Amino acid sequence: AQRVTQPEKLLSVFKGAPVELKCNYSYSGSPELFWYVQYSRQRLQLLLRHISRESIKGFTADLNKGETSFHLKKPFAQEEDSAMYYCALRKDYGGATNKLIFGTGTLLAVQP
Amino acid sequence: GAGVSQSPSNKVTEKGKDVELRCDPISGHTALYWYRQSLGQGLEFLIYFQGNSAPDKSGLPSDRFSAERTGGSVSTLTIQRTQQEDSAVYLCASSSRTSGRILDTQYFGPGTRLTVL
Numbered sequence: 001a002q003r004v005t006q007p008e009k010l011l012s013v014f015k016g017a018p019v020e021l022k023c024n025y026s027y028s029g030s031p032e033l034f035w036y037v038q039y040s041r042q043r044l045q046l047l048l049r050h051i052s053r054e055s056i057k058g059f060t061a062d063l064n065k066g067e068t069s070f071h072l073k074k075p076f077a078q079e080e081d082s083a084m085y086y087c088a089l090r091k092d093y094g095g096a097t098n099k100l101i102f103g104t105g106t107l108l109a110v111q112p
Numbered sequence: 113g114a115g116v117s118q119s120p121s122n123k124v125t126e127k128g129k130d131v132e133l134r135c136d137p138i139s140g141h142t143a144l145y146w147y148r149q150s151l152g153q154g155l156e157f158l159i160y161f162q163g164n165s166a167p168d169k170s171g172l173p174s175d176r177f178s179a180e181r182t183g184g185s186v187s188t189l190t191i192q193r194t195q196q197e198d199s200a201v202y203l204c205a206s207s208s209r210t211s212g213r214i215l216d217t218q219y220f221g222p223g224t225r226l227t228v229l
Binding site for chain 2: 044045049102
């Protein structure tokens with residue numbers, strides 16, 4: 001069965017420090033990986049997806065198939081980055097379903 | 113444009129009662145999803161509708177849960193004989209499924225917070 005693991009429930013860093021939110025997955029196929037973010041009192045929204053290879057709000061994530069990881073990184077954290085971050089997996093594109101399998105989330109708290 | 117909307121935003125009910133949660137997807141989106149967000153559990157997939165295809169119900173936790181989508185638009189998630197463990201935030205999302213991956217992004221609604229006393 002597919003699984004997404006986010007080992008840290010809470011990550012607290014100081015403003016300007018580097019951030020790495022860990023995500024590991026288990027799936028034997030070729031998945032798509034996503035990071036979603038939920039700011040306080042806002043709805044869940046897509047931050048980035050591995051196929052886009054983009055940097056969004058200074059965040060990047062590289063899919064490492066060998067380590068089955070998709071860690072989210074930012075070199076210098078900002079206070080406005082404080083939010084709940086969810087890693088998610090979708091099975092091979094074009095399959096019968098488009099459902100996302102989410103991790104349990106990591107709360108990022110950036111201290112001033 | 114308008115995003116995904118859900119109603120009610122909050123629902124408090126007594127154990128054993130039935131509840132209905134509503135989702136209005138983004139206009140034109142053919143795919144609709146329901147997820148459940150429980151404390152410490154993350155987001156759990158419940159059910160997925162895509163056009164006229166048979167829904168993927170593989171995530172529904174029991175036969176007390178059902179969902180329908182009328183006219184390819186609005187969806188209703190029904191929980192019968194609610195239990196305390198059903199307390200959670202129920203999220204709806206929609207997407208425009210095409211051959212292009214970028215347009216498959218799921219847009220989420222604000223959720224319905226269900227509390228079963």
